Amino acid sequence: MTTALAVCCALVLAAAVPPVMSSSDAQIPLGQGPNAWRVAISDSWDVLGPFPIHAREQHFLSPSFPLNLSEPIDYGAKWSSAYADTGEVGWSKATSSDGLLEISFPDVRWASLRATEGWAVLQHHAVLRTTITLYPPSERSRFPQDPPQLLVDVIQGSFFAVLPSRSPAELDASAFMPKWHIGNIYAMKASPSNTVALPTVPSLDEPTTYDLFVSGDYEIRLFGDPTVRGSDVPKLSINISARVQPPEPWLQLASDHDVLPTFVSGWAFGDALGVGLRANGDTWTVTRAEVVTGRDSEEVSVALLRETRIEAGQTRVLPLALTQHAAFTRDTLPVALWITRGNGQASTLIVELPVRQIPAWDTDGFEGIVATYLSGGATPTAFVAVPPKEASEEPVAPLLFLHGAGVPVLDLNFWLCAPPRQRHSWLVVPTGRTEWGLDWHGPSTTDAWAALAALPAILSARAEWAPWAYPASTRVVLLGHSNGGQGAWHVAERFPDRVRALVPAAAYMKAQAYVPLLHSRSARFIDPYMRAVLETALTPDDNDLFVSNLVDTPILAIHGGADENVPVWHSRALVDTLKTWNPAANVTFREDPGEPHCYDGAFGDGRTQAFIDASLDAPLALQRPRSFTLTVAIPAESGPLHGFRVLVLWTPGRLARLTVTMGDDGTLAVFSRNVRAIAIHREVLSPETSLSIEGQALPLPHGYASAPYVVARKAADGTWTASTETTIHIQPSGRASAILQSPGALTLVVPDRADGASLSAALRLAHALDVYHKLDSSIVDAREAVALRDGGALDGNVVVLGDARNAFLAETLAAARTAFALRDGRLALEGRVIGRGSSTLFLHPHPTADDAVMMVLFAEDDAALERVLRLFPIRTGITVPDWLVLDSEADAIGAAGVHAAGVWGDGWTMNGGMSSF
Structure with missing residues (x-):
């Protein structure tokens, strides 16, 4: 039985129950001792490419394109490629060093291609192959019945698979059906290794060699412009490693998945905890959790929200609700977890969760606070909160800041490209779920709004923090940098009534403009109508299509004139599109000459702060213009504009637009395109309101003044009817x-x-x-x-x-x-x-x-x-x-x-x- 334990955890085990392994225990048999299997990845690689693709095409193509891995590979063969001078490419060799594989194709005339095609031509695909060799233990007396598995990490590769090295004729064809594992292409930090089952049982008498295939896909967003490092040649950089995972059952901590709040003056800044666990060899179910009795349970208590079963090879986060009864000032919180293995055996794991203690903020000093809440009442979620310098007599709107791609804000290391601490406003920095999230679309947008609502709930829960709270429904000043700048445009366009002002910096317009789809392989073969149907999945993220929603929002768009990551024309194009909708729009474009992608002056400049201060000082009430147009693609992912919301489209997949004009006498004239149902907030309406839709007078329904909104629906014959409803039906899908x-x-x-x-x-x-x-x-x-x-x-x-x-x-x-x-x-x-x-x-x-x-x-x-x-x-x-x-x-x-x-x-x-x- 294991008794020597890591600092982070300890075990209390039921009698005759095999130990649940701790994080450090689990590493012992992976590559040490005479009874351990060993694994080695060859440094010699075969490379086939480059082949033109667009930035996400590898999700449709086979990752081994153009190869069929069920057939023998001819390493002397040639394959067509538009990038090569001869129109053909063959196999070449490359060598990795300490797991780092760098691939480039210097014989391709990239500068010539780029002269007409720009960044789009840099996107390419290559097939990468090497071998993995598994060495059996030198002592045979303790061979496990089950073969080991591999733990494989492929950082910045898209897909990989492990196959037998023998020919298909020598083995059953099913052994050559690749199981493609998705790589960690964004180099996320909290990324567990892929558990890979061996396609054939390894030999117990001699080394066994397998083939490792990797889909290497160059994207400008991942690897950057090669000219920045003084070259015309794009270079793919992938880190690859593997180790052996023994078949014995164990459970280990995955501390990089923990969700933990900062404790401010002894009080948790949030009511949620998450404990990361990874399983091996069997299923494990956590049935109960509590603070260890007699140690800290009088100050803090936790409760497991639901039984959580962890499959072999899976990493999960246990959802714990935290309740505090008194100040807690220790640097660890001991939590006991009751665990049942798949065979019914029970054990208890005591986890010492690290606690970050900081003093309360004041005018002169502060530390970034990691706050937590239960997203949807079920999922532990964290964000960063930066307190204002002073409390205000009246609530002041917060700043919501969206970080750039690859920025782990929970490490509290994002200040260079972020706004400074404010006098009266909180700075709320959500994660978007991860460093990349979904580019601040869909669930990442939801995460941002949820963080904004969670902070006032946390502040209001303690008397000494309550004066610093703001209303959860308050309108915000929305800011973002790089991918977050694009996200700020996106979020503001979809929820314009929630935004007081917008400050996007170094923003790209949309993915297809950043990395154009010009060299799509699919486009050479696909029916144009089918392509249009498929690309409806991109429409909801095309920020240029939705700027009509922001013509009444104060905007300061900032971009460095020498931005090496996002070309400055993206911000110019968005501002131009906005002014096309409304030449008098309150939008300012500031290009800072000679500045790079990230620089202090973007948000730290006095002009930026003056714009933020003016936006915060403006009246809280939303000012409605005489005319506006709401553009919507997916109703479920969009909110209202000036109190009008699109609920249902006639033809989902196509854009919907709603144009509203207010007359001098208070009349509201509404015209729609591709709209089947709308909701109108009651604050927009009054007894004197005359409402018409497509020229049809629409009397306000009885009881509208006490209802939250009026719903207007269009019938097949083109007529509209209005009613009051306590709940509204919103079209549920779209992609x-x-x-x-x-x-x-x-x-x-x-x-x-x-x-x-x-x-x-x-x-x-x-x-x-x-x-x-x-x-x-x-x-x-x-x-x-x-x-x-x-x-x-x-x-x-x-x-x-x-x-x-x-x-x-x-x-x-x-x-x-x-x-x-x-x-x-x-x-x-x-x-x-x-x-x-x-x-x-x-x-x-x-x-x-x-x-x-x-x-x-x-x-x-x-x-x-x-x-x-x-x-x-x-x-x-x-x-x-x-x-x-x-x-x-x-x-x-x-x-x-x-x-x-x-x-x-x-x-x-x-x-x-x-x-x-």
Whole structure:
């Protein structure tokens, strides 16, 4: 039994129960001693490329494109590529050093290509191959029955797979079906290693060699402009490492996943804790948590929000609610966790959580505060709060600041490109879930608003902090830098009534302008109408399309004139578009000559502070103009403008616009395009209001003055009716990334735990959700999912994997709530059976919850499952609408292998105007 423990944790074990391993214990057998397996990655690499692609195309193409890994590889063969002088590329060699692999193609005339194509031509794909060798233990007496697994890290690579080194003719073909793991392409800090099952059992007598394939994809946003380092040649840099994971069951701390509040003068700045745990060899379920009795339980108590099962190879965060009864001044908080292993054995793990103690802020000094709350009442979430220098007699609006890509703000190391401490305003710095999040779109926007609402709740909970609070619903000054500057435009455009003023710095306009899609391989083959349907998934993020929503918002757009990361023309173009909507708009563009991407003067300049101060001093009440236009793409991701909100579109997938004009006599004339239902806040209306929509006079309904809003709906014949409603129906979907907007932990449903392919896919998806979004997910089988549904416990978004053998999926589709159904065990769309070997992804109504959705990843074989798994919208820019069907052609021609796709209509109906078959 283990008794020597790491500083961070200790174990209290039930009698005759195997120990739960601590973080340091788990490292002992990984590569030391005579009974340990060893692993080595060769420094010699084979490289095939470069091939033109656009920035997200690798999610449609096979990661091994142009290779078919089920066939022998001819290392003397040539492949077509438009980047090479001869029009062909072959294999070359590269050498890594200490795990760092740097790949470039100096024979390509990049400067010549770039002269006409710009940054778009730098995007490229390469196939990278080396070998991994596994060495058996030198002493054979204690060989485990199960073979080891690998823990692999691929930093800034998109996908990787481990395959046998022998030829397909020597082994069963299934061994050569690559299981593609998503790499940590953004180099996120809190990223657990990928658990990789070996494709064949390693030899116990001699070293066993496997092939490691990596999809290397150059993106300007990741690797930057090569001319900044004095070269025309783009260089791909990937860090790759591997170690052995023994098959023995253990549970270890994942402290980089902990969610911990700062304690200010002994009091926690938040009511949530999160404890990161990683499992191996078996499932482990945490059933209870409490502060260790007799030590600190009189001052602080915690409660586990829900039983949490951690699958072998999975990392999860335990959600704990924190309650404080007295000041707590120690530097660690001991929490006991009651744990049950999959075989029923029980143990207790005591975790010593580190506590950061700081003094209360004052006028002259402060430290950044990490605050926590339970997002959606279920998920521990953190953000940074910077206190003002002075409390104000009247509440002052806060500053909401969105950080740039790759900035880990919870480390409190983001000050260079951030606003300074304010006199009376709090500076709220959300994480967006991770350093990159979803580029401040969708769930990252939700995270920002949730942090803004959490801070006044924290302040109001203590008498000495309450004078510093602001109303949760107050309008903010919104700022952002780089990706956060783009995010500031995005968030303000979607929720204009919540923003007093906007200060975006070094912002790019939209992804397709930053890294154009000109060299898409798919575009050479795809039907233009199908491409249009797929690219509706990009429309909601095109900031230039939505600037009509900001013509009445004071804006100071700032950009360094020598920005090496985001070209200054992006800010100029957004300002120009805004002035096209309203030449008299209150917008100022300031270009600071000679300044780079990040510099002190962006936010620290007196002119910037003067603009912020003027915005804070302006009246709190929203000033309505005589005329305005609201632009909306996805109603569920957009708020109101001057009290008017679009609820439902006639044709989802297309833009909607609502133009409102106020007459001198108080009349409101509304004209719409592609709008089916709107909500009007009662504050906009009065007994004297004369309301007309499309020229039709619309009397205000009885009781409107006491209702929160009036809902106007358009009938098929073009007539409008108005009513008061206590709740409003908002169109629920619009693109597949809606699955990331979950009110709680996601539930991943596999057909059966014995289904190895589906379970592997679910574990890899859970890993990606953790790395890219810090979204918690539980993995259940169909029987468990049915029980959760029937017990009313299926409260978050749901992802279902598999085919008709998944009983939960079969029962759900039997309700016929969309055009997808099962016919004799086959998936059909509007009665048309989808071919075997196809991959189908579609959003579906949640079985029980109105505020959640379900996604189905339907595949009848392993190859189809791999394809559809890559299309899960982990990143921005993946062109997946509400549903699509693709087949094996996608491996070579990308999105042109999509044979059907579309956006649901309201009520999950077929939307013929935005569907392609």
